[in-house]
Amino acid sequence: MALRTIEPQADSHFLSVEELRVRLRQVGDERYHHRHPFHLLMHEGRLSRGQLQAWALNRYYYQSRIPIKDAIILSRSDDPIFRRAWRKRVLDHDGDVTPEGGIERWLRLAEATGLSRERVIKCNEVLPGVRYSVDAYLDLVRNRSLLEAVGSSLTELFSRELISLRLGALRQFYPWLAGGLDYFEARLDQAPADADFALQYVAEHAHTRAEQELVVQALREKCDILWAQLDALYHAYVQPGWPPPGAFSPEEP
Amino acid sequence: MALRTIEPQADSHFLSVEELRVRLRQVGDERYHHRHPFHLLMHEGRLSRGQLQAWALNRYYYQSRIPIKDAIILSRSDDPIFRRAWRKRVLDHDGDVTPEGGIERWLRLAEATGLSRERVIKCNEVLPGVRYSVDAYLDLVRNRSLLEAVGSSLTELFSRELISLRLGALRQFYPWLAGGLDYFEARLDQAPADADFALQYVAEHAHTRAEQELVVQALREKCDILWAQLDALYHAYVQPGWPPPGAFSPEEP
Numbered sequence: 001m002a003l004r005t006i007e008p009q010a011d012s013h014f015l016s017v018e019e020l021r022v023r024l025r026q027v028g029d030e031r032y033h034h035r036h037p038f039h040l041l042m043h044e045g046r047l048s049r050g051q052l053q054a055w056a057l058n059r060y061y062y063q064s065r066i067p068i069k070d071a072i073i074l075s076r077s078d079d080p081i082f083r084r085a086w087r088k089r090v091l092d093h094d095g096d097v098t099p100e101g102g103i104e105r106w107l108r109l110a111e112a113t114g115l116s117r118e119r120v121i122k123c124n125e126v127l128p129g130v131r132y133s134v135d136a137y138l139d140l141v142r143n144r145s146l147l148e149a150v151g152s153s154l155t156e157l158f159s160r161e162l163i164s165l166r167l168g169a170l171r172q173f174y175p176w177l178a179g180g181l182d183y184f185e186a187r188l189d190q191a192p193a194d195a196d197f198a199l200q201y202v203a204e205h206a207h208t209r210a211e212q213e214l215v216v217q218a219l220r221e222k223c224d225i226l227w228a229q230l231d232a233l234y235h236a237y238v239q240p241g242w243p244p245p246g247a248f249s250p251e252e253p
Numbered sequence: 254m255a256l257r258t259i260e261p262q263a264d265s266h267f268l269s270v271e272e273l274r275v276r277l278r279q280v281g282d283e284r285y286h287h288r289h290p291f292h293l294l295m296h297e298g299r300l301s302r303g304q305l306q307a308w309a310l311n312r313y314y315y316q317s318r319i320p321i322k323d324a325i326i327l328s329r330s331d332d333p334i335f336r337r338a339w340r341k342r343v344l345d346h347d348g349d350v351t352p353e354g355g356i357e358r359w360l361r362l363a364e365a366t367g368l369s370r371e372r373v374i375k376c377n378e379v380l381p382g383v384r385y386s387v388d389a390y391l392d393l394v395r396n397r398s399l400l401e402a403v404g405s406s407l408t409e410l411f412s413r414e415l416i417s418l419r420l421g422a423l424r425q426f427y428p429w430l431a432g433g434l435d436y437f438e439a440r441l442d443q444a445p446a447d448a449d450f451a452l453q454y455v456a457e458h459a460h461t462r463a464e465q466e467l468v469v470q471a472l473r474e475k476c477d478i479l480w481a482q483l484d485a486l487y488h489a490y491v492q493p494g495w496p497p498p499g500a501f502s503p504e505e506p
Contacts, residue, residue, distance in 0.1 A: 031498045128477040129484055132385035135392065220499075224381040227497050228485075231382055234495075235488035242487075244480045245284045246473075 015212050017203045023216050024199075028158040031223035034165075038230040038238065043165060045173025049113060050250025052174065054237040056110040057119070057248050061126045062134050062229065063106040067093040069141050073153075076146045085197055092190050105183035112180025125248035129232030137225050144218065151202050151215035152222040156195035163187055268465050270456045276469055277452075281411040284476035287418075291483040291491065296418060298426025302366060303503025305427065307490045309363040310372070310501050314379045315387045315482065316359040320346040322394050326406075329399045338450055345443050358436035365433025378501035382485030386478050393474060404455050404468035405475040409448035416440055 015023065033039060041047050042055070070089040077083050095101030110120045119125070141149040163184045170177050170184075206212040236243040243249055268276065286292060294300050295308070323342040330336050348354030363373045372378070394402040416437045423430050423437075459465040489496040496502055 037493070037495060128389075128481045129382055129386070132389040132478075132481060133382070135389060136381075136385040139388065139392070224497065224499075225385075228381045228385060231485065231488050231495075231497060232481075234493070235484050240290070240487070240492050242290060242484075244477065244484060246477075 012209050014209050017199075020203060020206075020212055020215075021199065023212075024154055024157060024219055027216060027219050027223060028155070031220060031227065032155060032158045032162070033223070033226040033230055034158065034162045036227055036230040036234075038234045039162075039166075041238065043169040045169065047174075048250070049174075049176075051233075051237050052177070053110075053113040053115055053250050054248055055233055056106070056113045057115060058126050058130045058229065058233060060106055060110060060120045061123050061130055063093070063103055064123070065134050065138060066102065069138055072138065072141045073146070073149050076141075076149065082201070089194060092186075102183060102186065105186060109177070109180035109183050112177045125246070127232045127236055127247050128244060129235075130229045133225050133228040133232070137222065140218070140221060140225075145214070147202060147205050147211060148214050148218040150198050150205075151218035153198045154195060154202070154215075154219045155222050155226065156191040157199065159191045159195075160188060163191070265462050267462050270452075273456060273459075273465055273468075274452065276465075277407055277410060277472055280469060280472050280476060281408070284473060284480065285408060285411045285415070286476070286479040286483055287411065287415045289480055289483040289487075291487045292415075292419075294491065296422040298422065300427075301503070302427075302429075304486075304490050305430070306363075306366045306368055306503050307501055308486055309359070309366045310368060311379055311383045311482065311486055313359055313363060313373045314376050314383055316346070316356055317376070318387050318391060319355065322391055325391065325394050326399070326402050329394075329402065335454070342447060345439075355436060355439065358439060362430070362433035362436050365430045378499070380485045380489055380500050381497060382488075383482045386481040386485070390475065390478050393471070393478075397471065398467070400455060400458050400464060401467050401471040403451050403458075404471035406451045407448060407455070407468075407472045408475050408479065409444040410452065412444045412448075413441060416444070 038055070042052075047055070067090045070086060070093070074083050074086055074090070077086070091101065093102040095104060107117045107120060111117055137152070140152055144152075167181060167184050167188075170181060202212075202215045206215050236247060237250070291308070295305075300308070320343045323339060323346070327336050327339055327343070330339070344354065346355040348357060360370045360373060364370055390405070393405055397405075420434060420437050420441075423434060455465075455468045459468050489500060490503070
């Protein structure tokens with residue numbers, strides 16, 4: 001239900017794939033959450049165990065909604081070829097013959113911070129601000145065009161770089177987390193493959209410059225959704241450090 | 254789409270109207286946004302003009318969605334008597350033969366802070382966190398039972414007291430706002446009448462203790478929605494004072 005503002009473009013020519021990629025990359029440079037102060041603190045080793053618990057617990061809600069988001073996208077395509085490609089994402093997160101998927105791996109990360117998986121799975125200590133942001137993502141993929149839904153996944157264009165940086169930082173500064181990093185290891189390969197497919201899709205299915213701009217705008221809104229989750233974490237657990245009534249409080253600061 | 258946790262109740266007897274009112278009041282005491290640090294600063298005269306601009310601009314998005322929220326509730330009732338009573342709310346906000354309703358009054362408040370109405374109406378500088386919170390309110394009234402939708406409006410049980418306090422504080426500390434306070438003046442009478450009707454409705458339509466608990470939970474979630482808006486404002490404009498990419502920045506601090 002978000003109001004959208006499409007910025008007027010100085011020119012209106014149809015973008016080549018390469019130009020489109022540059023436009024998308026530019027959105028990432030400006031708005032992707034690698035620039036968020038919460039992540040900067042994390043990567044400088046300046047978060048406490050309690051703050052990393054809060055991050056793992058809250059981001060679990062995001063992780064748990066990812067295969068639901070992808071199932072919504074699956075449900076919106078009438079093309080079996082698209083669906084066969086896209087359903088990989090559901091398997092990546094839910095697991096296949098074993099539950100060894102992204103959600104299970106994220107739970108092991110949360111356990112490595114010292115939380116019980118039962119506590120994390122309940123989701124009843126998640127910050128409302130995180131919940132609303134994640135739900136806004138489901139809203140976007142449900143109510144916009146399929147083109148925009150796919151476009152919103154393009155943050156994966158930027159995630160490999162962030163995850164590589166993060167893996168190094170987490171190993172260096174939080175060695176007690178070492179047993180919980182499989183999630184990120186797996187995403188190093190999964191995310192770029194997904195991003196390539198999605199980029200190809202939007203390049204082929206945006207038939208006008210206006211449609212290309214809708215893709216850019218969807219990516220921007222997805223960046224806002226990721227950013228807002230970290231704003232909520234920062235407000236609650238870093239500075240001023242006021243979790244709202246009922247939200248998670250770390251046992252150790 | 255929020256996950257909900259209904260706290261187990263020590264007893265499970267059906268509550269009298271008076272007991273239900275006490276339970277609801279208790280939620281308000283603990284969770285209503287009269288306790289939020291942003292409001293405490295406001296009422297102590299410690300917000301700058303720029304911070305009040307940010308508040309007026311962001312809360313405009315909430316105000317602008319209120320009659321949409323009420324139209325959704327209208328659309329969900331098959332009882333003409335209920336709809337006749339509830340549609341008062343749409344008129345209160347949209348105006349009647351003239352546009353002199355709550356939305357117009359809020360715009361005059363925003364203008365009194367020094368913003369142009371065009372800038373406010375555009376909504377393109379609203380914090381994403383505020384937008385997602387407000388949209389979560391629309392989601393609630395659209396996707397839960399009508400009983401819960403009406404229950405979520407019960408924050409109006411507490412608003413008269415907050416508005417009385419606020420009117421005094423705004424007049425005392427921000428005298429340049431004096432021409433913009435009609436919104437709150439009007440709500441002093443509107444809100445209690447609305448709350449009485451909604452309380453009577455939930456008392457008559459919650460037929461089991463479990464349904465009464467759904468009402469309590471809906472009120473709690475509505476409190477979270479109001480609180481999260483102020484968390485986003487506090488993070489962006491008070492401390493640490495980092496608006497997300499693309500959001501409103503006051504011209505004067």
